[in-house]
Amino acid sequence: MSSNRLPALVSPSLCAALAPTGVLRAAINLGNPILAHRADDGAGAGGAGGVSVDLAGALARVLGVPLALVVFDTAAQSVEAVVTEQADFGFFAIDPLRGQQIAFTAPYVLIEGYYLVRDDAPIVANGQVDVAGVQVVVGKGSAYDLYLTRTLQQAQLLRAASSQTVVDTFLASGAQVAAGVRQQLESDAARVGGVRLLDQRFMVIEQALGLPKSRGAEAAAFLARFVEDAKASALVAAALERHHIKGASVAPAA
Template structure:
């Protein structure tokens, strides 16, 4: 065959290969993520960056988009299992009631799940009353200061390790933090910055302290030991970041204050 024809044939074959799209997931990953014949994805309404209830009552948000796209790649139907708190979401992963969750990376949780690298980075912030003497994040950890936190949230776990003098008052879910902070006359409310900003507009008479007290890395997680699922999801989430899928989802759902995480490896 002439050289030109060989070159054209090779080029056509390469283009045909590109047109096939992403490689099929390994059978082991499909088996681990679809052990019940479907992908059961935990969706946490307690974090407005990740998910919210739409006008039609259905879940919407970047985590929903990622779960649906993963299910399509796996060739599985998706079941969105909704929760009101990160704590309940983590318990569902531990009990293997779901196959995939969207959670903040934390060393405590690593005992019960396998993580991907983060896909979104958000901030933890403090909220106080307008008349509070507190002006900076560094002033919060003082004896007598009572901080409202969502039980089992990433910032609950972080502050449990870091706070030395103040005390934590745990409330059932993150969306309840500001209401309980006011009802119990607590000194500080801790939470995801965007949730606190929404609550501040809703209740009035409160303000956020400048900056942040922590960075929250949001990742995908699967039950401990499901390493084939973790490996495939790790590659999947890196592709979703690099392709612009995550950034576009944040724009589409009008999420501000969250950033696409840089390329990285699982924790």
């Protein structure tokens, strides 16, 4: 990728801040199927592929260092790896709680959060979810878990082990609602049958890159410029198309 936003040469101090071990370690969250998946066919580096893996590779090429993927099944694990500096950066939904320790870029992709209910459920609109006695299943530590923890006043949250197990936990527990990324819920609905998505999103999930705040302002600013370049140069759009991602859009320029 080429752009006036990025320097032609990355200074040694900047490279050391972004990849202090000499290898760029990217935290990859397999819990978000829009952005990453397990590459069982061996096509992906480090056992994973997808939009976030493509962007991680592009960043490593800009820095001129090798890439290592640190792969996790949940967002919470991925966040913890970056906060504890077991990884140099990661791909996360922007959230104020995470932002206490992670410096986020502007979003590069926008994803929708939806509710799912049983076909015979009386709930037909989002406004009927936040009611006393309603239980909502979420993936523990996910963006929508954090968001609904702040916003739901009366409904009770039940936390599944991961985003991939939300619908199965919802069915097994007898809860009234499952919450998650639209594409994951649609895939699960086709798999289990007898359920439906409500026809309105409850949130827009802003996906960004983030690194530990301890890496400094220069590193955070460079990562932010990289994201703007990736959007402007159509790198993000091309990755979404290459991986046949529907229902997610490139975020506007910051």
